[in-house]
Amino acid sequence: MFGPEASNFVEGVDKAFFIIMGIGAFFLVGLTTLMVIFVIKYNKKRHPNAVQIKEYLSLEIAWIVIPLIIVMFMFYYGYIAYKPMREAPADALNIKAIAKMWEFSFEYANGKESNTLIVPFNKPVKLNLFSRDIVHSFYVPAFRIKEDMVPDLKDNFMWFIPTELGKFDILCAEYCGVRHSYMMSTVEVIPEDEYNAWVAKVEKKSLKQEMKGFEILKNNACTGCHSIDGSKLVGPSFKGLYGAERTVITDGKERTVKADDEYIKNSIFSPDNDLVKGFNSGLMRSYKEVLKDEDIKEIIEYLKTPDEN
Numbered sequence: 001m002f003g004p005e006a007s008n009f010v011e012g013v014d015k016a017f018f019i020i021m022g023i024g025a026f027f028l029v030g031l032t033t034l035m036v037i038f039v040i041k042y043n044k045k046r047h048p049n050a051v052q053i054k055e056y057l058s059l060e061i062a063w064i065v066i067p068l069i070i071v072m073f074m075f076y077y078g079y080i081a082y083k084p085m086r087e088a089p090a091d092a093l094n095i096k097a098i099a100k101m102w103e104f105s106f107e108y109a110n111g112k113e114s115n116t117l118i119v120p121f122n123k124p125v126k127l128n129l130f131s132r133d134i135v136h137s138f139y140v141p142a143f144r145i146k147e148d149m150v151p152d153l154k155d156n157f158m159w160f161i162p163t164e165l166g167k168f169d170i171l172c173a174e175y176c177g178v179r180h181s182y183m184m185s186t187v188e189v190i191p192e193d194e195y196n197a198w199v200a201k202v203e204k205k206s207l208k209q210e211m212k213g214f215e216i217l218k219n220n221a222c223t224g225c226h227s228i229d230g231s232k233l234v235g236p237s238f239k240g241l242y243g244a245e246r247t248v249i250t251d252g253k254e255r256t257v258k259a260d261d262e263y264i265k266n267s268i269f270s271p272d273n274d275l276v277k278g279f280n281s282g283l284m285r286s287y288k289e290v291l292k293d294e295d296i297k298e299i300i301e302y303l304k305t306p307d308e309n
């Protein structure tokens with residue numbers, strides 16, 4: 001009814017949703033109908049003198065007790081759907097889910113990393129949730145699960161059993177800045193033997209990806225806006241940057257500069273001074289207070305290193 005139904009939590013969540021929607025719809029229709037009837041029945045022409053009702057105990061008891069029963073009913077279905085979400089089975093597969101502006105990444109027990117979440121079919125999976133910068137929210141509509149990812153919050157988790165093979169969307173459900181709407185990933189449910197084979201293959205990182213400069217760029221979330229593969233994101237790509245000619249806007253005038261050490265440092269400390277043509281100003285903060293001179297040196301070292309393939 002609401003798209004794919006791919007986890008053990010679908011039934012409980014959908015039931016609670018339907019019950020609450022149903023009660024809401026009942027009152028919407030009921031109250032609107034009563035309002036129309038009252039407007040007709042008690043308008044001034046038909047009913048010139050208003051009647052004052054002073055005490056009506058049974059009515060007062062009714063409008064306290066009936067809504068109480070209704071909200072407790074809604075609470076009950078919400079609670080029985082929610083309670084198991086907080087009780088991850090002890091044998092669940094542990095995977096680390098990390099959010100940062102503006103991407104999700106996943107780390108498996110053996111050190112394997114990936115940008116899509118791969119999980120085995122019909123096995124409980126526990127995601128330990130982390131954020132590197134600000135509050136994000138991990139949301140898989142097909143699984144009916146959503147949980148905030150809060151920086152420095154300990155033991156934050158969600159769990160599920162995938163009950164359908166296939167690919168499902170992961171979305172960030174907490175507005176987190178300019179590229180929030182692009183902060184998406186995929187969860188792929190595959191048979192257990194395929195999963196075991198996949199997770200056992202740990203790709204070696206390239207030497208360039210192991211450089212300290214790259215670590216600094218990643219940890220400061222630079223790579224969220226500056227791609228390393230040449231694609232255009234919020235800011236210009238890092239690929240092929242060092243030593244290249246750049247057309248920039250300085251004080252409203254267009255000029256061409258060479259991307260050398262000085263240019264890179266200046267771009268990190270005062271991003272809007274020489275704005276690369278085709279990009280918008282005011283989107284990047286100054287990292288003058290954040291990055292030390294050694295960090296800048298490491299970043300330049302990284303940018304200077306040619307790609308291996």
Ligand SMILES: [Cu+2]
Pocket residue numbers: 099102135136137172173174175176180183
């Ligand atoms: Cu986000």
